[in-house]
Amino acid sequence: MNTQELIKIEDDYFINTFTRQPIVLDHGEGVKVWDIDGNEYLDMFAGIAVNCLGHNHPKLVKAIQDQAEKLIHISSIYYNEPALIYAKRLVDKTGFDRIFYANSGAEANEGAIKLAVKYTGKSEVISTVESFHGRTIMTLAATGHEHYHEPFKCILPKGFINVPYNDLEAIKEAVTENTAAIIVEPIQGEGGVNVPDIEYLKGIEKICKENDIVFIVDEVQTGFGRCGTLFAHELFDVKPDIMTMAKGIGGGVPMGGILATEKVASAFVPGDHGTTFGGGPLVAAAANAVLDAFEEENILDNVNEV
Numbered sequence: 001m002n003t004q005e006l007i008k009i010e011d012d013y014f015i016n017t018f019t020r021q022p023i024v025l026d027h028g029e030g031v032k033v034w035d036i037d038g039n040e041y042l043d044m045f046a047g048i049a050v051n052c053l054g055h056n057h058p059k060l061v062k063a064i065q066d067q068a069e070k071l072i073h074i075s076s077i078y079y080n081e082p083a084l085i086y087a088k089r090l091v092d093k094t095g096f097d098r099i100f101y102a103n104s105g106a107e108a109n110e111g112a113i114k115l116a117v118k119y120t121g122k123s124e125v126i127s128t129v130e131s132f133h134g135r136t137i138m139t140l141a142a143t144g145h146e147h148y149h150e151p152f153k154c155i156l157p158k159g160f161i162n163v164p165y166n167d168l169e170a171i172k173e174a175v176t177e178n179t180a181a182i183i184v185e186p187i188q189g190e191g192g193v194n195v196p197d198i199e200y201l202k203g204i205e206k207i208c209k210e211n212d213i214v215f216i217v218d219e220v221q222t223g224f225g226r227c228g229t230l231f232a233h234e235l236f237d238v239k240p241d242i243m244t245m246a247k248g249i250g251g252g253v254p255m256g257g258i259l260a261t262e263k264v265a266s267a268f269v270p271g272d273h274g275t276t277f278g279g280g281p282l283v284a285a286a287a288n289a290v291l292d293a294f295e296e297e298n299i300l301d302n303v304n305e306v
């Protein structure tokens with residue numbers, strides 16, 4: 001089938017949610033991709049901040065191939081080695097205490113908010129205008145874009161308060177005795193690459209400490225080298241209670257995760273949260289390969305140079 005015939009399949013069969021460029025991509029190598037007609041492109045999107053090693057990275061491809069030959073999926077009632085090894089590696093690297101594996105950014109944020117609510121027993125979450133936290137009903141409520149809310153207003157959960165970004169006074173005013181969490185991107189991505197003042201995150205950390213509020217950083221877009229450090233909150237010298245991740249974590253395979261301090265993580269007991277696919281052996285093997293590449297190929301030095 002040619003490009004036009006293939007694109008017509010989406011027009012005829014897909015639920016209409018995306019606007020795409022009129023090319024059908026076939027393969028990639030590093031920063032380049034080729035369409036089915038052999039045209040070469042420089043991929044400036046990197047899968048929307050996903051392909052942190054570029055396309056077709058040999059370590060990532062090999063890890064996925066090797067793992068696929070051994071075990072692709074098992075039930076979450078069994079242990080799998082790649083997920084166990086990765087948990088230890090990432091926890092040791094970041095200084096958090098515990099991990100939960102999810103499949104996407106929205107799901108990671110959904111789990112993080114549940115954890116904060118369970119930990120505090122409170123029902124309000126403060127997030128920022130122009131933020132993006134996902135498209136599930138709860139993360140949509142946290143997302144600070146009115147036009148995304150509009151068609152679903154009737155079903156959005158109560159308790160989400162969007163305040164202007166980079167405005168500590170607005171956060172202070174929004175805090176009540178019911179505040180469970182403040183969720184913020186260290187640098188806003190979808191909102192237009194908004195970089196806050198250097199003291200903004202420190203200020204949030206202080207407000208959270210003083211009021212026993214859970215401080216959640218959403219590093220779904222900023223994580224895995226995007227901003228020059230492994231995670232962007234490191235640039236602001238803060239220690240959040242929870243960090244959420246996705247996109248770059250698996251270098252292209254669908255994966256997400258939550259890192260949390262022992263204190264907050266201990267609020268969850270078996271049955272409070274779960275997942276069928278999260279932390280499966282295939283994606284965990286990919287995530288290990290991404291970390292290998294970061295460690296062995298000085299990816300962060302390259303990010304900073306670029």
Ligand SMILES: Cc1ncc(COP(=O)(O)O)c(C=O)c1O
Binds near residue numbers: 107109220
């Ligand atoms: C900061 C941030 N959080 C959450 C999400 C949602 O991630 P996903 O599309 O994997 O659900 C995104 C997606 O763009 C994002 O940029």
